[in-house]
Amino acid sequence: MSDYFKPLPNITPHSKPFWDAAKEHRLLLPSCIHCGAVHMYFEPWCNACSGDGIEWKVLSGFGHIWANCRFHKVYFPGFQSVVPYNVAIVQLDEGPKMISNIVNLPNGTLNEMPIGMRVRTFFDHVTNDITLIKFESV
Numbered sequence: 001m002s003d004y005f006k007p008l009p010n011i012t013p014h015s016k017p018f019w020d021a022a023k024e025h026r027l028l029l030p031s032c033i034h035c036g037a038v039h040m041y042f043e044p045w046c047n048a049c050s051g052d053g054i055e056w057k058v059l060s061g062f063g064h065i066w067a068n069c070r071f072h073k074v075y076f077p078g079f080q081s082v083v084p085y086n087v088a089i090v091q092l093d094e095g096p097k098m099i100s101n102i103v104n105l106p107n108g109t110l111n112e113m114p115i116g117m118r119v120r121t122f123f124d125h126v127t128n129d130i131t132l133i134k135f136e137s138v
Contacts, residue, residue: 061121
């Protein structure tokens with residue numbers, strides 16, 4: 001697993017619970033202790049109610065494609081061998097949107113990942129320390 005050349009996340013104390021859970025095949029996001037809003041960012045405050053304080057919530061891992069595109073340009077050398085590759089915004093059933101890839105699809109057209117397509121979490125172990133959250137068709 002040490003031959004991974006794509007960019008890796010910068011794990012901070014605020015994001016560490018998310019990345020630790022991903023290694024355990026769990027999708028965990030912060031939820032406001034005041035209004036219950038689930039967030040995709042890892043700060044201890046809420047942009048929905050302006051409250052301070054979060055708790056970590058295990059999510060279902062299911063959602064749908066909210067937007068999609070296919071990248072043909074190589075922005076990072078590690079992507080050279082996989083262009084074109086897909087990028088999607090997935091809206092989770094619990095509300096937040098995540099930017100990720102849809103896996104187990106041919107790299108053809110956007111028809112393979114239409115907006116509205118149901119997806120579920122796919123845990124991609126890219127290094128011994130990092131598991132990325134991606135999605136696959138349900």
